Amino acid sequence: MSPNPIGNKVEQLAQSLAEHIVPLIVDAINIDAILDKVDINQIVERVDVNEIVERVDIQKIIDRVDVQEIIERVDINAIVDKIDIDSLVEQTELGSIIARSTTGVLTEVLDVIRAQGVGLDDFIFRWCNLLLGRRKKVAGWPAGPPLLIAKAAPAP
Amino acid sequence: MTTVPVPSPALTVGRQGNYAGAVSRLAAFAADVGASWGLYTLGVAMLNAAFKLVSGHSFSLSNHQLPAFIVLTLWEFLYFTYQWAVSGKTLGMAVLGLQVVTKQGGPISGRQAVFRTVGLGITLFLTLGIGFLGIVYQHERRALNDLIAGTAVVYDWDARAARLRWIARKEAQPSAASSARRHGD
Numbered sequence: 001m002s003p004n005p006i007g008n009k010v011e012q013l014a015q016s017l018a019e020h021i022v023p024l025i026v027d028a029i030n031i032d033a034i035l036d037k038v039d040i041n042q043i044v045e046r047v048d049v050n051e052i053v054e055r056v057d058i059q060k061i062i063d064r065v066d067v068q069e070i071i072e073r074v075d076i077n078a079i080v081d082k083i084d085i086d087s088l089v090e091q092t093e094l095g096s097i098i099a100r101s102t103t104g105v106l107t108e109v110l111d112v113i114r115a116q117g118v119g120l121d122d123f124i125f126r127w128c129n130l131l132l133g134r135r136k137k138v139a140g141w142p143a144g145p146p147l148l149i150a151k152a153a154p155a156p
Numbered sequence: 157m158t159t160v161p162v163p164s165p166a167l168t169v170g171r172q173g174n175y176a177g178a179v180s181r182l183a184a185f186a187a188d189v190g191a192s193w194g195l196y197t198l199g200v201a202m203l204n205a206a207f208k209l210v211s212g213h214s215f216s217l218s219n220h221q222l223p224a225f226i227v228l229t230l231w232e233f234l235y236f237t238y239q240w241a242v243s244g245k246t247l248g249m250a251v252l253g254l255q256v257v258t259k260q261g262g263p264i265s266g267r268q269a270v271f272r273t274v275g276l277g278i279t280l281f282l283t284l285g286i287g288f289l290g291i292v293y294q295h296e297r298r299a300l301n302d303l304i305a306g307t308a309v310v311y312d313w314d315a316r317a318a319r320l321r322w323i324a325r326k327e328a329q330p331s332a333a334s335s336a337r338r339h340g341d
Binding site for chain 2: 085086089090107108110111113114115117118119120121122123124125128132141142143144145146147148149
């Protein structure tokens with residue numbers, strides 16, 4: 001029990017007044033207006049970033065990072081899919097290395113024959129469809145056997 | 157040396173596993189007829205030489221039409237059936253980058269290889285080649301022998317590697333030319 005009962009009552013009254021008045025004052029303050037008046041750029045200019053960086057122990061932060069976990073989370077296949085192999089071969093020495101190591105006369109001839117064959121197949125197929133008048137119908141035809149087409153389709 | 161333009165991925169990589177068209181299949185068949193006929197002729201010549209060496213008498217299989225026909229038929233049957241059963245492709249198909257698969261796209265069985273070869277004979281001689289028209293009008297581009305054996309023919313060559321080689325050649329040619337010029341200086 002307090003030795004001064006009047007003092008206690010005054011203290012409780014002050015506490016109760018404060019609880020009622022402070023929210024009213026806070027509500028009355030227009031924070032946006034105050035922020036508008038504050039020049040953030042000036043504050044930022046005063047901040048010495050280098051000093052902050054010097055105080056930070058980067059090594060300690062790096063030590064805390066679990067690189068293995070990050071690597072496990074990264075989808076390497078997705079990254080590899082994004083690489084434009086064609087341009088990589090075109091723009092680097094990789095192209096001439098592949099050319100020197102794998103290109104033989106027979107391989108070159110086979111590459112040309114096969115690609116030309118596909119082109120001619122398409123040509124004949126288009127003309128046959130034109131002659132048979134079924135160009136629209138052909139659009140819905142399967143490109144290949146289900147097992148092979150499903151394998152060739154990109155992963156979702 | 158002229159540079160062949162790099163074919164689009166749609167015509168190379170994008171086509172693998174798709175049903176093969178008439179020109180590639182006809183070219184592969186022509187190559188197979190040539191290869192099998194060449195091997196048969198070589199075999200018959202070797203057989204004649206061996207017979208002459210052993211018996212001292214000259215013998216030519218082509219002088220005996222019926223045995224020659226039977227041997228040739230058997231040889232052609234073996235040529236196609238064995239290769240289809242073992243790898244799903246003949247020599248000609250390997251050159252053109254084609255593969256025989258089941259209707260679903262899996263590897264074919266020996267039984268299907270036998271049916272396909274018998275079906276090939278039926279398509280060639282009984283329908284006088286009309287059975288091949290399925291390659292251009294059937295929705296899975298299957299000829300009569302494919303329908304008999306439950307098979308289909310698809311493109312199956314390493315198009316990705318071919319495309320890289322193509323690009324590499326295109327890239328390597330100017331540097332080779334500039335190197336030659338440097339040596340010329």
